[in-house]
Amino acid sequence: MPEPFDPLQHRMLPQRAFESLRVGERFVLPSRTVSEADFAAFRQVSGDNHPIHYDVEYCHSHGHPALLAHGLQVLCFTAPGAGTFPHVIGDALIGFLEQSSRFLRPVYLGDTLYPTLTISALMPQRTTGIVVMEVSVHNQRREQVLAGEHRYLLRLAT
Numbered sequence: 001m002p003e004p005f006d007p008l009q010h011r012m013l014p015q016r017a018f019e020s021l022r023v024g025e026r027f028v029l030p031s032r033t034v035s036e037a038d039f040a041a042f043r044q045v046s047g048d049n050h051p052i053h054y055d056v057e058y059c060h061s062h063g064h065p066a067l068l069a070h071g072l073q074v075l076c077f078t079a080p081g082a083g084t085f086p087h088v089i090g091d092a093l094i095g096f097l098e099q100s101s102r103f104l105r106p107v108y109l110g111d112t113l114y115p116t117l118t119i120s121a122l123m124p125q126r127t128t129g130i131v132v133m134e135v136s137v138h139n140q141r142r143e144q145v146l147a148g149e150h151r152y153l154l155r156l157a158t
Helices: 036-046 056-061 071-076 085-092
Strands: 026-028 093-103 112-124 128-139 144-155
Touching (some): 036 071, 071 093, 085 093, 085 144, 112 144
Antiparallel strands (some): 026 112, 093 144, 112 128
């Protein structure tokens, strides 16, 4: 007789508890080239109609070689769901608490972005813990274009 179906067998990675995470652990997200489709989707979602993001002639007249990505569009590339971190912590995740970011260099249509999340602090509490992640995004020229921080609330193992 076949074994009964178990959806837990479809997890991508074994789950780890807060207590097994380590400062310095890196979670590399897949690289992506910023495309016209990304610009169009972000415009639709954000409602941002500034010509610096959607009018190439306007960009040229202001000294930019191509369409300039919106900072929040670049920030979206740091979504942890694009990588393995949420699969590693699994059911321990309670919520995404906060994020901060600094936009260091312009990102243009056609740039390839390389996001990385690195655990920079682990703050255990009574029944939960906060994971602080340093966030960085580099472009194809090895220039850092974004720096920031994410904070996540996790359940402690019981």
